[in-house]
Amino acid sequence: MSDKEKSAGTLLKEKLEKNWESAWKDFNEDDQLQAFGHDYLGFLSKGKTERQWVNLSVQLAEEAGYQPLENFLKKEKLEAGDKVYAIHKNKTVILFNIGKEAISQGMAIIGAHIDAPRLDLKPAPLYESEALGLFKTHYYGGIKKYQWVTIPLAIHGRVMKKDGGFVDITIGEDAKDPVFCITDLLPHLAKEQNGKKLDEAITGEGLNLLIGSRPYPENELKDGVKANLLKILNDKYGIIEEDFATAELEVVPAGAARNVGFDESLIGGYGQDDRVCSFTALRAILDQTQPANRTQCVILADKEEIGSVGNTGMHSRFFENTVAEVINLLGEKKAELILRRCLMNSAMLSADVTAGVDPNYAGTHDKFNAPYLGKGIVLSKYGGARGKSGSNDAHAEFMGKMRKLMDDAGVVWQMGELGRIDLGGGGTIAYILAEYGMDVLDCGPALLSMHAPFEISSKVDVYMTYKGYKEFLKNY
Numbered sequence: 001m002s003d004k005e006k007s008a009g010t011l012l013k014e015k016l017e018k019n020w021e022s023a024w025k026d027f028n029e030d031d032q033l034q035a036f037g038h039d040y041l042g043f044l045s046k047g048k049t050e051r052q053w054v055n056l057s058v059q060l061a062e063e064a065g066y067q068p069l070e071n072f073l074k075k076e077k078l079e080a081g082d083k084v085y086a087i088h089k090n091k092t093v094i095l096f097n098i099g100k101e102a103i104s105q106g107m108a109i110i111g112a113h114i115d116a117p118r119l120d121l122k123p124a125p126l127y128e129s130e131a132l133g134l135f136k137t138h139y140y141g142g143i144k145k146y147q148w149v150t151i152p153l154a155i156h157g158r159v160m161k162k163d164g165g166f167v168d169i170t171i172g173e174d175a176k177d178p179v180f181c182i183t184d185l186l187p188h189l190a191k192e193q194n195g196k197k198l199d200e201a202i203t204g205e206g207l208n209l210l211i212g213s214r215p216y217p218e219n220e221l222k223d224g225v226k227a228n229l230l231k232i233l234n235d236k237y238g239i240i241e242e243d244f245a246t247a248e249l250e251v252v253p254a255g256a257a258r259n260v261g262f263d264e265s266l267i268g269g270y271g272q273d274d275r276v277c278s279f280t281a282l283r284a285i286l287d288q289t290q291p292a293n294r295t296q297c298v299i300l301a302d303k304e305e306i307g308s309v310g311n312t313g314m315h316s317r318f319f320e321n322t323v324a325e326v327i328n329l330l331g332e333k334k335a336e337l338i339l340r341r342c343l344m345n346s347a348m349l350s351a352d353v354t355a356g357v358d359p360n361y362a363g364t365h366d367k368f369n370a371p372y373l374g375k376g377i378v379l380s381k382y383g384g385a386r387g388k389s390g391s392n393d394a395h396a397e398f399m400g401k402m403r404k405l406m407d408d409a410g411v412v413w414q415m416g417e418l419g420r421i422d423l424g425g426g427g428t429i430a431y432i433l434a435e436y437g438m439d440v441l442d443c444g445p446a447l448l449s450m451h452a453p454f455e456i457s458s459k460v461d462v463y464m465t466y467k468g469y470k471e472f473l474k475n476y
Contacts, residue, residue: 023412045256064286078329091312099292106345113304116271117141119251128226133212141305145202152179157249172254253453272455277351284469343436350430356446371416371446378416380442385425392430398439409471
């Protein structure tokens with residue numbers, strides 16, 4: 001229908017109303033999307049712990065010409081065009097693409113987190129009960145405990161030995177590997193369990209990992225199953241029971257991330273909160289093809305799922321200290337003042353996911369302000385809980401700049417809140433960086449089944465997130 005055939009009211013609505021349309025509409029970058037999705041699936045499948053994600057990120061960064069900060073400390077000099085990365089405790093990594101403008105003018109920063117909800121082995125995990133060998137676990141982050149029973153699980157991590165050496169362990173990912181699981185009651189005996197609330201039916205102390213059942217071949221030996229398991233662990237990895245006290249072993253869902261749906265338009269896998277933003281942010285800085293005007297920075301941090309605490313979380317001073325090192329290597333005088341100006345004048349995207357509308361659970365969102373899968377990257381003005389508690393709440397001016405930047409670059413975006421006001425809510429690292437006075441906005445794709453062992457994202461949203469992050473770094 002031509003404009004001449006439309007009524008005045010129809011033309012008025014088209015001019016003034018905003019309908020958040022599907023990002024698939026008129027989409028013409030399918031080859032790029034499929035290639036990017038393939039790369040993301042591989043990264044997500046291999047990087048199931050913070051250490052693994054840092055190693056994979058550094059490998060990709062070095063292929064793109066990035067060098068460790070230590071190299072520049074030896075030279076005692078940094079200049080425009082240099083590409084730098086810094087690792088902290090093998091669990092956090094920060095990348096800088098040094099720009100032509102004075103760093104006191106601020107940086108374009110994207111910050112994401114690389115930890116994900118999981119189960120950790122306790123310091124003394126191994127025991128035998130009813131002729132079965134088990135590991136005791138302690139869950140990390142916000143999980144629904146019932147989702148972790150009766151699924152194949154893998155063990156990843158590092159064991160520090162008494163002599164100062166260590167052994168890295170990955171069991172359950174190769175097709176030849178055994179897997180592990182947490183058992184559940186059969187329906188015939190679950191009357192009492194079924195009468196409990198959902199969050200009480202499976203307890204934290206009940207998340208014990210089944211790891212074996214064959215006893216050591218010696219009659220009358222007490223706890224023979226435990227003894228045999230210790231022998232297997234010692235033969236294969238050279239560890240003894242005391243080594244668990246100095247180990248960092250994570251229990252995660254076994255298996256690779258996969259395409260989802262007949263049309264393969266979705267991605268399913270463990271840890272997409274927030275590794276989908278970590279990967280898109282990483283690629284956004286590595287794929288820059290022109291010299292940067294403003295210094296670009298990507299932070300991939302640990303511990304967000306438990307409050308960004310500890311020396312690898314965003315509450316630590318690692319980011320600030322690393323920026324101070326960069327400023328010193330740039331030869332800036334009055335380094336402390338330049339550091340404060342740099343942080344104050346920076347702008348940041350807090351790259352984190354949000355909860356998409358799920359048709360199986362209607363009513364969890366205000367549908368007029370809800371994020372949807374397939375409608376592009378989500379700009380979240382605020383997060384927090386109920387009365388915006390714990391929120392950053394981006395200013396209108398910064399929102400306006402991001403709106404224009406996304407539109408000019410052809411990035412499909414939508415607005416979104418994390419559920420109904422009084423239902424709950426959630427936080428990100430946004431408020432932590434905002435303490436420096438910089439502008440910060442939460443920005444990332446929507447997921448289904450967030451914090452579950454198998455989370456769902458939309459390929460087109462992942463691709464639009466990458467495009468949005470890349471454009472922000474380049475042109476903000």
